[in-house]
Amino acid sequence: MTTTSPTIEILCSPLPLCGKVAVPGSKSITNRALLVAALTTGTSSLSGALVSDDTRYMMKALTQLGVRINFSSDTNIELDGTGSLKQPSDSLYLGNAGTAIRFLTAACALVEGKVVLNGDEHMQKRPIHPLIDSLNTAGIHVTVPSSGCPPCTVYGQGFIPGGTINISGTLSSQFISSLMLVAPLSKRATTIKLAEDNIGALGYIEITRAVMEAFGAHIYQDDENSFHIARTGYTPCHFRVEPDASAATYFWAAEKLTGGKIDLGYTPNDFSQPDAAAHRLMQSFPSLPTLIDGAQIQDAIPTLAVLAAFGSSTVRFTGIANLRVKECDRIAAVHKGLNCIKPGLATIEGDDLIVVGDPALPKHAHPCTIDTMSDHRIAMSFALAGLKCRGIKISEPDCVGKTFPGYWTELSKLGVLFSYT
Template identity: 30%
Template sequence: MPSADPSPPGPDGLWAAPLATGPVQAVVTLPGSKSLTNRYLVLSAHAQESSRLRSPLRSRDTLLMAQALRELGCEVGGAPDQPADWIVTPHTLRGGGTVDCGLAGNVMRFVPPVAALAAGPVAFIGDAHAAARPMSVILEALRALGVEIHDEGRGSLPFTVRGRGAVRGGAVTLDASASSQFVSGLLLSGPRFEHGLTVHHDGKSVPSLPHIEMTMETLRDAGAMVDDTTPHTWHVEPSEINSLDVVVEPDLSNAAQFLAAALVTGGRVRIPGWPQYTTQGGDALRDILDRMGADIVLDRDGLTITGGGGGIHGLDIDLHDSSELTPVIAALCALAERPSVIRGVAHIRGHETDRLAALATELNALGGDVRETEDGLRIRPRPLHGGTFHTYADHRMVMAAALLGLVVPGIHVENVATVAKTLPTFVDLWDGMLGQSQAPA
């Protein structure tokens, strides 16, 4: 039975990634989806009446989103009968405040269009690395729609949106090849624009298209009239937004390292509540892990992954639509029996860090053989050894390191606390997974 003592960071600030002593047998219950929580929060701010989000994710990114909406005049707080839920009460949007984006792409791309509807200036700031995240596309799109923005020509944080209480809306053409969030951020506020909104993409393929599908579906849930039948074009009519009462699905992307643990150790992991239908890109894990040698069962009890006896298969895969899975999949590939190629993820160089460079650097430092390509990684498995795994303030790097640590002794993870960006309970969940003797039948 795998076991692990609770493992907080040591005096040197490094977290000793626990080593599995046998096949993992566990049930892991995950908190809600970050992507859905943040979309529901924004739509709730535009609604006519109060909304209730059940089982939302409370992480740094979603707490920053909630605080951003408070800065704009909304109330966001726990429900009296169930404090884990969020009650969002909209009010007339106001300016005069400062929005801290942290390192959250959702906040820096979703909130400026909301701020454009406020009366008065709204300043946007963020973490030190936030200025490196692409922002010029959405800022220029807002300018094309008549919104006044001051950024001193940077096209990045910090900047100020000078809202006039209304946005005329209409049609805008942009290049969303760096992030689907540019499209989603505009669409979420589009129903409140005077003439609605039509967004047309002109450029290389848009990454993470399931996230735009998620945006369109949440808009429909809130009563908006939307149209995505024309390729590369998304339209939303001007309309009121209905209040929401929704249960937030588990975050499927955050399931990656837990499910992969079953494959790495030859064990079994079940995630309760896995939806039969979802727009979350993390659902791609079912196909990916199947290709890498796992047995997959999705039923009313959730998703169960069982590691087979045939080792970990290498693969050639395009992760363009589910790029957030890249760090954990790259770690799996480093442990596989034959080489792998990950393609279609050039855009993740502009995420919390340059994820391709970071993965290549850290895996090679542990003895791996990883080469960056223009749009991904080539990974040749080699025996790995322990060492310090740097995370670059990137939560997904922590998850990749933890997975490697199950079978590679002596991996110490820098700044494990950065995982609070999307999964504050990660260390407890990881230790709990290793401490379970068996999964319920």
């Protein structure tokens, strides 16, 4: 690919990679906790929070909505909530932060007046219509263009009606989480019914539940597809954000690729996030399972796919259709990147990705520039290929700032050298 944007080339690395790195706080947990803390009446504090592009967008939007936010250190945040949100003087710009725009679209029903939520050109291609349909059915007036993608316009009445709300989580479990997060502030108890028996990323709904309960919400289920949420409001508290399991997967994979030992300061069992399950799969490298269901570990799939390219198995990744509507079409991006390194390394069948492992890949690899499509996870996962193969360049390396601003620094602590062009 011909490009004029900056690139970073992984020049060389000591083998094995050994040392200690700092994994940032979880983006998924941080953005949930920021919103819930903002909806309390009183002062809450978050420790270990992630400060990155995505969370900055969330914090800026909350500030526009009348929430006071202060930093007591780089990762410690205090929020003063009033249990309500004020109409902003301008639209809320959320870049390509999917959690922020989805969670805030429901939350802006608490505003008295019109609120427009928008993002960059990538966000404007990410479907949000299932959430919009559910909000309208629940009595919250929200509109989007005919594309079904942002910008979203919320005509808030200052309250959440509550009652029974049906929602589809096929495209994203974040639509379900969005409704759950605001339900404790509704005018009456809320029941959220899932349209499907099985959805991807169910573990992230459990993360939503855990954050809500930490701030005093009451949630119970009488079956797997219904969440009953009491009208409790939220109580201020001190909340600790755990490190990001998705970020940890890059270093777990780097250990396997280089035969190293990297200390993250946490064990896989210390994580509640679903992507931590990728660690168990990686332990069988180079003979990875021939079938990997990625439904519950979606953010770890690019990492596992790059690892699989160096293995001895042909691996089929299933349950990953939702990767097509992430920051980019990650199925297409991983397929393209692997085949740039070596033609025929990956194929796509429907929504399945098949990676043909080649233990001799470092000898067969072509020098190439990986098109990250501005996606942080594509950049970070394909950097791993550069640990083994010469001539791997990563386009738009700064896109890692979305969730892991210090990624290149942490790799350099392990002795990895880079060249910027």
